Amino acid sequence: MPSQNMSSDRPLLSELKSATVARFQLLGIILITLWCIEIIDFLVFGGHLDRYGIRPRSIDGIWGILFAPFLHGGFNHLLANTVPMLTLSWWVMLRSIDTWIKATVMITILGGASTWLLGSLFSLGSTVHIGASGLIFGYLGFLVARGYYERTMGAIAISLFILVTYGAMFWGVLPTQPGISWESHLFGFISGIVAAYWLTSKPDIISDR
Numbered sequence: 740m741p742s743q744n745m746s747s748d749r750p751l752l753s754e755l756k757s758a759t760v761a762r763f764q765l766l767g768i769i770l771i772t773l774w775c776i777e778i779i780d781f782l783v784f785g786g787h788l789d790r791y792g793i794r795p796r797s798i799d800g801i802w803g804i805l806f807a808p809f810l811h812g813g814f815n816h817l818l819a820n821t822v823p824m825l826t827l828s829w830w831v832m833l834r835s836i837d838t839w840i841k842a843t844v845m846i847t848i849l850g851g852a853s854t855w856l857l858g859s860l861f862s863l864g865s866t867v868h869i870g871a872s873g874l875i876f877g878y879l880g881f882l883v884a885r886g887y888y889e890r891t892m893g894a895i896a897i898s899l900f901i902l903v904t905y906g907a908m909f910w911g912v913l914p915t916q917p918g919i920s921w922e923s924h925l926f927g928f929i930s931g932i933v934a935a936y937w938l939t940s941k942p943d944i945i946s947d948r
Contacts, residue, residue, distance in 0.1 A: 762832045766825050776809050777817050792869035795858040804851030810869040820871045827878035845934040846877030853926035868920040873927035880931025888939040
């Protein structure tokens with residue numbers, strides 16, 4: 740009997756191992772892509788790729804909705820985004836890679852479009868919004884809201900952990916620092932909440948009527 744239990748556990752362990760390897764591979768691709776783009780921008784384009792970020796209410800700037808998460812204002816900017824990007828991505832991937840992909844697409848498009856439409860309303864001159872921080876704040880919003888919408892012990896525990904660990908990031912949705920795109924932070928965070936609503940399973944409602 741023990742041998743049968745062990746053999747039945749092997750497919751589950753193998754599946755868990757494969758999923759973990761797939762997550763690490765995907766995170767590695769993300770990391771390599773972001774750093775390669777920044778190195779190429781520095782060595783080949785002299786930082787001019789940043790012009791392809793989100794330029795609010797500019798027709799040409801619409802493409803920045805897709806490009807902005809891959810562009811950074813130098814290596815310090817990218818380095819500051821690398822660890823939270825990988826860490827929060829990992830927590831979202833724990834649900835499934837499919838959920839991570841869908842959440843990423845929703846946050847990128849909805850958060851980016853909102854930044855394009857409403858960003859820099861009170862700024863003088865042309866502004867460009869770049870960086871993966873919009874996605875980072877989107878993952879933050881997704882993970883925090885997931886506990887509320889799913890209401891399972893695991894989801895709530897992750898939400899509380901994220902709140903305690905990354906709670907200081909919430910200041911980033913306020914216009915406290917010049918030169919920081921608080922709009923992309925804010926709209927990314929809101930988009931993450933929306934993504935959590937659409938992608939997170941909700942408990943059945945039982946009525947006594």
